[in-house]
Amino acid sequence: MLKGIMVPAESPVNDHDPDTTPHNIQAEQALLGALLYDNEIFHHVSNFIDGKHFYNPVHRRIFETAARLIEAGRLADAIVLKDRFAQDKTLVDIGGEQYLAELLLHAPSGAGATEYARLIFDMAVRRELIRLGGNITKAASDIDNDNDALRQITDAEAQLYNLAEVGATQGGFETFNQAMIKSIEMVTAAYSRDGGLSGIATGLIDLDKKLGGFHRSDLIIIAGRPSMGKTALATNIAYHCARNFKARETETGISKAVNGARVGFFSLEMSSEQLATRIVAEQSGVPSHKLRRGEIDARDYELIRDIADEISHIPFHIDDTGNISIGQLAARARRLKRMAGLDMIVVDYLQLLTGGRSVKASDNRVHEISVITQGLKALAKELDIPVLALAQLSRQVEQRENKRPQLADLRESGSIEQDADVVMFVFREEYYKARNEPGAGTPEHENWQEDMDRLHGKAEVIVGKQRHGPIGTINLSFDANLTKFSNLVQDDRYDNVPR
Numbered sequence: 001m002l003k004g005i006m007v008p009a010e011s012p013v014n015d016h017d018p019d020t021t022p023h024n025i026q027a028e029q030a031l032l033g034a035l036l037y038d039n040e041i042f043h044h045v046s047n048f049i050d051g052k053h054f055y056n057p058v059h060r061r062i063f064e065t066a067a068r069l070i071e072a073g074r075l076a077d078a079i080v081l082k083d084r085f086a087q088d089k090t091l092v093d094i095g096g097e098q099y100l101a102e103l104l105l106h107a108p109s110g111a112g113a114t115e116y117a118r119l120i121f122d123m124a125v126r127r128e129l130i131r132l133g134g135n136i137t138k139a140a141s142d143i144d145n146d147n148d149a150l151r152q153i154t155d156a157e158a159q160l161y162n163l164a165e166v167g168a169t170q171g172g173f174e175t176f177n178q179a180m181i182k183s184i185e186m187v188t189a190a191y192s193r194d195g196g197l198s199g200i201a202t203g204l205i206d207l208d209k210k211l212g213g214f215h216r217s218d219l220i221i222i223a224g225r226p227s228m229g230k231t232a233l234a235t236n237i238a239y240h241c242a243r244n245f246k247a248r249e250t251e252t253g254i255s256k257a258v259n260g261a262r263v264g265f266f267s268l269e270m271s272s273e274q275l276a277t278r279i280v281a282e283q284s285g286v287p288s289h290k291l292r293r294g295e296i297d298a299r300d301y302e303l304i305r306d307i308a309d310e311i312s313h314i315p316f317h318i319d320d321t322g323n324i325s326i327g328q329l330a331a332r333a334r335r336l337k338r339m340a341g342l343d344m345i346v347v348d349y350l351q352l353l354t355g356g357r358s359v360k361a362s363d364n365r366v367h368e369i370s371v372i373t374q375g376l377k378a379l380a381k382e383l384d385i386p387v388l389a390l391a392q393l394s395r396q397v398e399q400r401e402n403k404r405p406q407l408a409d410l411r412e413s414g415s416i417e418q419d420a421d422v423v424m425f426v427f428r429e430e431y432y433k434a435r436n437e438p439g440a441g442t443p444e445h446e447n448w449q450e451d452m453d454r455l456h457g458k459a460e461v462i463v464g465k466q467r468h469g470p471i472g473t474i475n476l477s478f479d480a481n482l483t484k485f486s487n488l489v490q491d492d493r494y495d496n497v498p499r
Contacts, residue, residue, distance in 0.1 A: 323354065430458065
């Protein structure tokens, strides 16, 4: 307690003994006093603390009232607040306006305000952790609880993740002003970042221009037939994001990405070893089939060893467990974000996921895919990160003369098109043309060869849906030996670049 200030009557926020419930009245008084003395302090602490974090309800109301005045551009000091609390019986009981004056009189230096706010925040999180622990114990002890132990663990992990991220386990409405602040922060990030991207850069110039990067809370689908290069494209993007990761620490000590991303890659088809081999081949320039067969010389080996050493510490995490459910994937993603940080998820591919216990045996596969895509979109919003999921297209593509994929090819896969924010298709015409070679020496073969020369090493990424932007086709370069996509050099791209 600050010297000379009467302690307001405490009202516990839960059923625990108020003497043992984590709280710090001195820190609350110190922060309020500093705030009343210098309203500018509010802007330094309001990004991670608000009224709900105060233990004492009187302090909570004082902070919330001051916050409303400051946000409206008005002065919030003891004189102004005394009129607001003139009829507040609780405040009158502890001294009324005199209590406000005492807070101001004994206000510490504003330099320590952020530390007081962090202490208040920490006490609030501890109280919420106690409440959560009680709820978990109660649920586990209830033999009539319909949720089995594994489901209770999953639910507990989700709540603990939310608590670790924002210090609260419940969502709810937010004011338009709060939403607008987030929007302005996004615009500011785009304005200040090289290339004008508001999202995570993929490293593919034309794709970034079309999408503005990968955005938080978006579900992004890359779809295509087998051998089109879906996994290669996703791996190229994921590696680029992880290699370029840079972070800063927020006021609450949470690491936030300012460039690139910490990547969680769920490889449901390939092993982690196979995926790593692809990346090493891509970066070293030594074809992966040579790596697998050991057909390398001493120079190649030195190059591979240097590349491996260079990229071994990037934040790229692989989970190659097969046949997992959307619920298990979500639980593992939350755990990874809590333990190591997570800014983007890649799922290769979504048809290999299962719906878990939420899908009945009588439900068809279309319904199960719908549950999976809804779960991936919900996870993107919960973790506030982009989720990139690969999807196989139906065989009806092969039955058309024009093999270029379209949104209609997704319809039998349930709600993929509906739930996704972005749907992209990978298409390589060279792949189909190579399988229809006419007889050698014929005029048709000459035309075929001309087409093959024109199409060699080229690929298309077709943006068939983008909830917040234009659709269209992006042309890329593709090296089949390295399974590597890269920017396609265009004659006019660098015309305005200083030489």
